[in-house]
Amino acid sequence: MRNHLFFFSTDVHASPFDVNIGLDAGYDVVIPFTNVTEAETEALTHDIIFSRGPKGTVHSGIFVGGSDMELVENIVKKAHDSIFEPFTVSIFSDPKGAYTTAAALVAKVKKAVGELAGAKVIIFGGTGPVGGIAAVLAAKEAAKVTIVTSRDKTAGETAAKKISKQHNVSILGEAAKAEKERLALMKNADIAIATVKAGVQVVSSEMLETLKGDKKIIADVNAVPPSGFGGLEPHDDMKAISSNIYGIGALAIGVVKYKVEVEIFKAMQSNKIVADYNMAYEIAQTLA
Ligand SMILES: NC(=O)c1ccc[n+]([C@@H]2O[C@H](COP(=O)([O-])OP(=O)(O)OC[C@H]3O[C@@H](n4cnc5c(N)ncnc54)[C@H](OP(=O)(O)O)[C@@H]3O)[C@@H](O)[C@H]2O)c1
Known part of the structure; x- marks a missing residue:
């Protein structure tokens, strides 16, 4: 039987990134459904599970993506509630690539430092999907995590409280508008991560040069x-940026992210699994 991946996206377009990876991972076809809402999920899921009989269910997987993280989670729950033995199918969620990207990011950083427990981690742009999940994964490793907004302290604290409540972790929130404020936060951190909007620099190489003290990792x-950090190139993988700062760049992380997504899509074609950031992180640690 051919392997079919049904791609439920909350967006107007299903991401070509995920379509490509699904096909690279061996699916025969990826079928996009766009602007999907909770209301349509049960009917779509039933049409997937009943059409090919119980034996066909392992050949039909559901991927849920898109920019609306909350809606993605609600769709996943609805799809999960709509399946039952012997008609269960694999369901993999990765809103805006945040789960696999955050998993790869935290796995690379953990490999660099050996142990995250007790490490002081700051995440610039941690109010966004990738940074928020990176904060959750690092906090689950018992790191002391602070997410940093470019808005005001209330916005940082509100976002930190929301993420902490949703994922049952403890994360702090801060604000830093000016580069000097961002540098001041970095002074007290062991690990500084940038997950800000694409194309935004958090701290320049000149400012990074002024950071003295113990070894720091930037990613x-x-x-x-x-x-995000001046002097850090996409392919860098624990490159010395200055005497005490070592950097991990976007492509060093992106390669792991890609492999994690491929592994999950492959696993879905031979087993029935439910995959989210937890499974992505487990796999990322074996690949980082
Ligand atoms: N390497 C990979 O494989 C991979 C995969 C997926 C995504 N990405 C990258 O990961 C990053 C994060 O993705 P995302 O979807 O989470 O990002 P996002 O939602 O576009 O932005 C993240 C955060 O950036 C902050 N921000 C926006 N404008 C800013 C500015 N001018 N200065 C400082 N902060 C600003 C916002 O927080 P505040 O408003 O609270 O400041 C926002 O919550 C992006 O750069 C994306 O390209 C990489």
Whole structure:
């Protein structure tokens, strides 16, 4: 039987990125459904599970993506509630690529430092999908995590509280509008991560040069120039940026992200699985 991947997207277009990876991972066809809402999920899921009989269900997988993280989670729940033995199918969610990207990012950083427990981690742009999930994964590793907004402190604290409540972790929120404020936060951190909107630089190389003290790791997921940290190139993988700062660039992280997504799509074609950021992180740690 051919392997069919049904792609439920909350967006007006299904991401070509995920379509490509689904096909690279061996699916015979990827069928996009766009602007999907919770209301349509049960009917769509039933049409998937009943059409090919119980034996066909392992050949039909559901991928849920799109920019609306909350809606993606609600669709996943609805799809999950709509399946039952022997008609279960694999369901993999990765809103805006955040789960696989955050998993690859945190796995690379963990490999660099050996142990995240107790490490002080700051995440610029941690109010967004990638940074928020990176914060969750690092906090689950017992790191002391602070997400940083470019708006005001209330916005940072509100976002931190929301993520902490949703994922049952403890994350703090901060604000830093000016580069000097961002540098001041970096002074007290062991690990500084940039997950800001593509093309935004958080701290320049000149400012990074002024950071003295213990060894620090910096990591950036943005592959669109300029990089989040001045002097950090996309392919860098624990490159010395200055005497005490080592950097991991967006493509070093992106390669792992790609492999994680491929592995999950492959697993879905031979087993029935439910995959989210937890499974992505488990796999990322074996690949980082
Ligand atoms: N390497 C990979 O494989 C890979 C895969 C997927 C995504 N990405 C990259 O990951 C990054 C994060 O993705 P995302 O979807 O989470 O990003 P996003 O939602 O576009 O932005 C993340 C955060 O950036 C902050 N921000 C926006 N404008 C800013 C500015 N001018 N200065 C400082 N901060 C600003 C916002 O937070 P505040 O408003 O709270 O400041 C926002 O919540 C992007 O650069 C994306 O390209 C990489």
